[in-house]
Amino acid sequence: MRLELQKRNAPSKRMALLSPVMAIILTLITGAIMFKLLGFDASKALFVYFVEPLLDSWSLQELVVKASPLILIAVGLTICYRSNNWNIGAEGQFTIGAICGSILPIMFPEWQNYAVFPIMLAMGALGGALFAYIPALLKNRFATNEILTSLMLTYVGLLLLDYLVRGPWKDPEGYNFPESRLFHDYALAPSIIEGGRMHIGAIFALVAAIVVFILFIRTLKGFEIKVIGETPRAGNFAGFSQQKMTIFAFLVSGALTGLAGILEVSGPIGQLRPTISPGYGFTAIIVAFLGRLNPIGAVFAGLLLALSYLGGEAAQVDLGVSEKTAKAFQGILLFYVLACDTLINYRIRVIWTKKNAQIKEAA
Amino acid sequence: MEFADALLVSIVTASTPLLLAAIGELIVERSGVLNLGVEGMMIIGAVCSFAASLTSGNPYIGILAGMLGGLLMSLLFAFLTLGLAANQYATGLALSLLGLGLSGMIGEAFVGTPGIKLPTLDIPLLSDIPVIGNAIFNQDILFYIAILLVVGVSWFLFKTRWGLILRAVGENHNSAHALGYNVNRVRLFAVLFGGVCAGLSGSYLSMVYTNLWIENMTAGRGWIALALVVFSSWLPGRAAVGAYLFGSVLILQFHAQGAGWAVPSQLLSALPYIATIIALIFISRNRNVTRVNTPSCLGQAFVPDR
Numbered sequence: 001m002r003l004e005l006q007k008r009n010a011p012s013k014r015m016a017l018l019s020p021v022m023a024i025i026l027t028l029i030t031g032a033i034m035f036k037l038l039g040f041d042a043s044k045a046l047f048v049y050f051v052e053p054l055l056d057s058w059s060l061q062e063l064v065v066k067a068s069p070l071i072l073i074a075v076g077l078t079i080c081y082r083s084n085n086w087n088i089g090a091e092g093q094f095t096i097g098a099i100c101g102s103i104l105p106i107m108f109p110e111w112q113n114y115a116v117f118p119i120m121l122a123m124g125a126l127g128g129a130l131f132a133y134i135p136a137l138l139k140n141r142f143a144t145n146e147i148l149t150s151l152m153l154t155y156v157g158l159l160l161l162d163y164l165v166r167g168p169w170k171d172p173e174g175y176n177f178p179e180s181r182l183f184h185d186y187a188l189a190p191s192i193i194e195g196g197r198m199h200i201g202a203i204f205a206l207v208a209a210i211v212v213f214i215l216f217i218r219t220l221k222g223f224e225i226k227v228i229g230e231t232p233r234a235g236n237f238a239g240f241s242q243q244k245m246t247i248f249a250f251l252v253s254g255a256l257t258g259l260a261g262i263l264e265v266s267g268p269i270g271q272l273r274p275t276i277s278p279g280y281g282f283t284a285i286i287v288a289f290l291g292r293l294n295p296i297g298a299v300f301a302g303l304l305l306a307l308s309y310l311g312g313e314a315a316q317v318d319l320g321v322s323e324k325t326a327k328a329f330q331g332i333l334l335f336y337v338l339a340c341d342t343l344i345n346y347r348i349r350v351i352w353t354k355k356n357a358q359i360k361e362a363a
Numbered sequence: 364m365e366f367a368d369a370l371l372v373s374i375v376t377a378s379t380p381l382l383l384a385a386i387g388e389l390i391v392e393r394s395g396v397l398n399l400g401v402e403g404m405m406i407i408g409a410v411c412s413f414a415a416s417l418t419s420g421n422p423y424i425g426i427l428a429g430m431l432g433g434l435l436m437s438l439l440f441a442f443l444t445l446g447l448a449a450n451q452y453a454t455g456l457a458l459s460l461l462g463l464g465l466s467g468m469i470g471e472a473f474v475g476t477p478g479i480k481l482p483t484l485d486i487p488l489l490s491d492i493p494v495i496g497n498a499i500f501n502q503d504i505l506f507y508i509a510i511l512l513v514v515g516v517s518w519f520l521f522k523t524r525w526g527l528i529l530r531a532v533g534e535n536h537n538s539a540h541a542l543g544y545n546v547n548r549v550r551l552f553a554v555l556f557g558g559v560c561a562g563l564s565g566s567y568l569s570m571v572y573t574n575l576w577i578e579n580m581t582a583g584r585g586w587i588a589l590a591l592v593v594f595s596s597w598l599p600g601r602a603a604v605g606a607y608l609f610g611s612v613l614i615l616q617f618h619a620q621g622a623g624w625a626v627p628s629q630l631l632s633a634l635p636y637i638a639t640i641i642a643l644i645f646i647s648r649n650r651n652v653t654r655v656n657t658p659s660c661l662g663q664a665f666v667p668d669r
Contacts, residue, residue, distance in 0.1 A: 005666050086452055149643060159632055163627050167627060327464030328468050329464070338443055338447075338449040
């Protein structure tokens with residue numbers, strides 16, 4: 001048996017909508033089989049994982065809190081991936097954004113007023129953008145592979161954070177724990193619902209998704225991204241500069257990611273710690289693809305992957321399933337997304353070897 | 364003398380996993396496929412060999428399990444990129460993410476349990492050579508396999524007919540197809556070979572390098588191996604030289620700490636990553652070096668016309 005791909009005359013619009021849904025269903029089926037093999041009641045496990053977190057307001061808020069950084073990062077990544085710039089260093093840009101944004105509340109804690117938070121956000125975005133600028137610059141100047149450089153820089157960023165919270169930025173009154181001082185009230189992200197966990201980051205995520213969506217469908221820049229990504233040669237003839245596009249994509253995506261970083265530490269965490277992200281920068285790659293590299297799609301995909309984080313925690317508490325299953329689920333989901341995406345451009349035909357052998361005999 | 368021996372042994376230990384993974388990926392890329400999932404295949408190899416050697420008590424079964432784990436992961440990659448013509452970049456990333464996730468799940472039961480160490484094979488007489496003898500001729504089987512692979516892959520690529528076909532497929536898949544070669548079958552074997560090598564590299568990490576299972580223990584080595592392939596400009600001999608250079612940088616941090624340098628440990632830990640970036644700049648800057656050997660069809664899916 002073998003597979004044969006037949007190119008469609010035009011990409012299938014129906015499949016473009018169906019493929020993420022198919023991928024999610026296939027992931028759920030795989031998940032059910034996996035739980036069965038691990039010796040759990042599959043339907044109960046899936047319920048705990050994917051439905052229960054949606055049933056009370058606390059966890060719904062938590063869902064938005066976890067989805068916001070994923071969406072912010074993924075929206076930036078859609079620009080990168082559409083224009084063929086493979087930025088996979090979002091985790092590092094997230095960390096650097098968090099560090100740069102935290103300079104004010106950690107180094108100048110006595111400076112407390114309403115200007116602090118906006119400045120923190122600006123510094124976080126700037127930090128993320130500058131950190132993302134490095135692989136872009138190296139790609140343009142030296143033709144280095146941006147995949148490798150952006151990933152290597154992620155490790156550098158994570159180690160820098162580790163150094164800061166264990167060294168110069170360690171809380172002097174923190175009983176020697178590797179944590180920075182707690183942010184003062186002016187440096188904390190305002191919450192949307194009084195006393196709730198949901199903070200202003202959700203609004204940023206939504207606005208970013210809408211703005212980038214409009215950028216894609218209504219502006220020349222959006223057209224440029226599309227042309228350069230799909231046919232770089234045509235882009236050259238049209239006078240679009242690939243180099244400038246690389247810089248643009250990395251700067252925007254770095255800024256959004258850095259913003260997500262500072263929002264995360266000023267929101268749910270409230271201080272700097274050695275680990276500030278459960279792999280948001282990498283999971284956002286899955287979000288971007290599941291959302292079909294569309295910013296609005298990324299909003300839904302972000303919510304779904306945030307659900308997998310919550311479900312992982314819930315399953316650990318309720319069933320004793322390791323929360324590491326969440327990461328495995330996320331990986332499996334991305335595989336199915338990529339596999340189902342083939343259906344957009346190709347028809348798949350299964351050809352049985354027997355028939356093939358007959359053809360050979362006949363020939 | 365003892366210091367020189369310890370230094371050499373530690374360099375060899377740090378370099379071998381890089382070399383194993385890089386030599387596999389080199390063949391994959393020569394066939395025109397870019398598999399960014401080395402990190403994922405490596406860590407699955409690591410957890411499989413750790414688990415299998417611990418439960419069976421036999422380190423060689425561990426090696427087989429590591430190879431099998433890497434093979435299965437690469438099969439998944441091959442199914443998507445060759446069978447379904449999926450984007451190789453994205454699929455490779457997916458393989459890395461899946462590998463890290465799955466290995467964390469599989470390995471959870473083994474955290475904190477000491478594993479089984481791969482025994483060293485002492486080659487008589489040669490291992491008594493001063494300074495280098497112990498470091499080179501008193502090693503485990505994976506080290507010898509790595510060296511044999513460098514020689515074997517070199518010979519295969521440049522001295523055999525099949526090596527020529529493999530390179531042709533990577534250089535121009537349309538021409539190779541027109542000549543009657545089954546492009547995707549050649550690539551399938553290349554990808555599987557890469558998976559086995561990455562699995563071996565993982566075995567080395569969990570059975571020689573640390574002898575423990577630690578989550579995310581590959582710590583970017585798969586990515587460094589990918590960088591090594593670029594650094595080597597797709598030549599096996601240079602990949603070996605590169606691996607030992609990188610291994611030396613990796614090991615520098617431990618010796619610097621031992622020597623009591625007053626540098627933050629995090630800076631030393633960041634050195635291998637920074638060194639990788641600098642090496643990439645150095646090699647990519649000179650386009651004449653890279654252009655000659657870069658497989659022209661690298662990263663492009665091949666779907667035969669019908």
